[in-house]
Amino acid sequence: MRGADILVEMLIGYGVEVVFGVPGDTNVPFYEALQEREGKIRHVMARDERSAGYMADAYGRFTKKPGVFECPSGAGAMYSLPPVAESNSSSVPVILLTIDIPLPGEGRGVLTELDCARLFDPITKMSVQVKSPEKLPEIIRRAFRVACSGKPGAVHLQIPEDMLIADVDPARISLHVEEECKEFPAYPTLPAPHKLDTLISLLTASAKPLIVSGGGVNRACAGPEVTELAERLNIPVCTTMTGQGTMPDDHRLAVGVIGDNGFHPHANWALEHADFVLFVGSKMGSVVTIGWTFPKITLNKRVAQIDIDPEIMANNYENVLCVPGDAKLVVQRLIELVPARNNATHTQAWVDELNGLRAEFWENSEVLLNSEASPLRPERAVRCFNEALEAYGKPAHIYSDAGTPTPHMTRFLKLRDPRTRFAIPRAFGGLGSALPATVGAWFADNHRRPIGMFGDGSFGMSVGELETLVRLQIPAILMLFNNGTFGWIKGLHRLKGHNQCFGVDFMPPRGQAIAEAFGLKAWTATDSRSLDEALKNAFSYADGPCLIDIHVESIADRVPPVYSWLLKRGKDPLSTKAEEVRYF
Structure with missing residues (x-):
């Protein structure tokens, strides 16, 4: 050979x-x-x-x-x-x-x-x-x-x-x-039995417990197990941005996303006020803890951590308990250990309090989600996408670049179908990944529609892969958020008081023309009506890839839902009120 x-x-x-x-x-x-x-x-x-x-x-x-x-x-x-x-x-x-x-x-x-x-x-x-x-x-x-x-x-x-x-x-x-x-996890591990007994005791004894589900839960496909454990013990669940999709967003125990970028104020409030927090599959890094400045009441001695990597255990906080092991196996074993007569009514007041804050946030957000301001607001664009995805009624693989779409998608995207997966590459935040990622997503499962979300800066780095999508006839839906700037960096300039931004603007691409030149079906959307129509057409089109060129307001024009940025503008990030925050 x-x-x-x-x-x-x-x-x-x-x-x-x-x-x-x-x-x-x-x-x-x-x-x-x-x-x-x-x-x-x-x-x-x-x-x-x-x-x-x-x-x-x-x-x-x-x-x-x-x-x-x-x-x-x-x-x-x-x-x-x-x-x-x-x-x-x-x-x-x-x-x-x-x-x-x-x-x-x-x-x-x-x-x-x-x-x-x-x-x-x-x-x-x-x-x-x-x-x-x-x-x-x-x-x-x-x-x-x-x-x-x-x-x-x-x-x-x-x-x-x-x-x-x-x-x-x-x-x-x-x-x-x-x-x-052949597959992950190879040789999955479990901790010593006494660790799990102790963890169950801590969870059942707490009046205000919280589960935080990280990217490791999605990697281990442990969302159903985390959901069942939460239901058995009546414990609310927050996620990190990479843990988003752990459970349906309309679940009564699904609080929202914690951390800095695209956070939900009521979710961060929950982390602040919980008396015991179980992190599952999360490094508890800088984004989740906003540079280890949040919560203001330290997490020391009120955290337990389940993770497959013992090296990250108690790396940033003094944990009450460290539980090494595969997230899916560990949570499955915890479910088996839940007392048979457990009714967990002692946590209901806590659950009701968080759901009240959650309802208040979403009610107040309606003014932003329904805005018809020009240029098209990103919040309104997410509302359009939510409605189109719901009407589509089939599962999807959604892959978003780490740039422009992240803060608003993380905050306002609603995933109700547990078969739909949402991923953001957050380790290094590099641009140019979402467009080619739709190819990999399609080969991962050709029964789920691949959807790629990216800004125009990212588009310029990977535009050649449009040919790959057409050549392979992959029915990807590409959402180009177009505003002619590296918005995140320009926003940082303005946050530091530099309105004369340097080296961040470029010519907005003619997204529809570029896509059509490669042989894609394409539309341009400049307001909610044209975006609704384009999304309807895109989800109905199955003969190959298509692209929607969405002309949208830049996150450099209005402060996005980023905790540390809002704090620098003198705002209360934990407020559930809907407020437009300008840089100047």
Whole structure:
């Protein structure tokens, strides 16, 4: 067998259905092996290695399988850095194959020579160079084991081209796969039983308990379990922005999103006033705690933490209890330990208080959600999307860039269908991910409509992938929020008192014309009426990708729902009143 045959057979053995990537000089042998096995494994060509990585990231987020992508040597490897770093820090299982220059060329000035194993080492769980073709099966097994076990993350394999063209005696290798490592979580763990007994006692004894569900809950597909535990014990649930979608937003125990960006004031108020808080699958980092300044009443000695990674336990606060383990398994076991006669009526006053604040917030928000001001307000755009998604009545995979759409989508998006998943790459906040991510989302599950949300700054970084969507006829709905500026950065300028902003404005793209030039169906929306019509058409269109060019007010024109920004403007972020806050 050739090394390339071994590599592809191992990928097939691990259940890999699709590999995203970009062709180059060094990966031709790999492509030959893929082509010979067409029908068993599919290669999806992206137009940029960074885009291929975001496709793999979305695939990993929306399945329980690692996303796999590949790139050629040199610049291809360097372009692959941003998505790999994002996946690893966001605990998304991803495997990158860098097909590199032949080993004999090392240190001899060969074009594109680069120490890729060292380059990726700081941003992956494992980064190794393959130095023998006979080692390929062993290293592939290790790659899947590392990516999928413990806290999931990214793995990088640097595979010299000569490893792929070398002949290997099949008798000297084993192509077996580890069944447990085909999906995350591989080898899920549980804590010692006394930890769970103590946690149940803490939850049932508390008068004002709160569960905070983080991104780890979505990664472990543990939303139903968290919901059942909350219902059994009558405990309200907040989420971090990456935990959004843990339970339907109209559930009586679903309070809202905590933290800095796109927060709900009543959710942050709940975190402030709870007497015991259980964090599940959350690092409790800077966004959740607003730079460790919130809640003002410290979380010390009133927090328990469930997480698959013991290293982050009690990293920022003095926890009452640390419970290491897989979120789904741990919560399942907690459900079994709930006392049979538990009626949890002692928490009802607390639940009612939070629901009163929640109702007050949404009632006061109607003035913003129904605004017909010009330019189109982002709050109104979210209301239009909520109504269109509800009318569509089918599940979707929604992937939003970390920029312009984030604060308003996080605050006003309402997810009622538990089959719909919502993801935002929040580790590094890089732009340019949402458009290519719709490709990965589609291959993750072609029964759920992929929806990508991004600003015009992000659009300029990944516009070439429109061709990929058309070529593959993926029925993605792309929502371009268009206002001719890097709005988040411009807003920061203005927040610091600099109205003469520097280096943040550009020509607004003609989104509809660009999309149509690539062969997409497209519409332009400048007000709620035209947006409603465009969304109706988009959800009805199933013959390929489509784009809505939404001309919307910039978050640099009016302070968005960001706790720290509102505080700097002298406002009370915990107020449930609907107030328009200007920079000047």
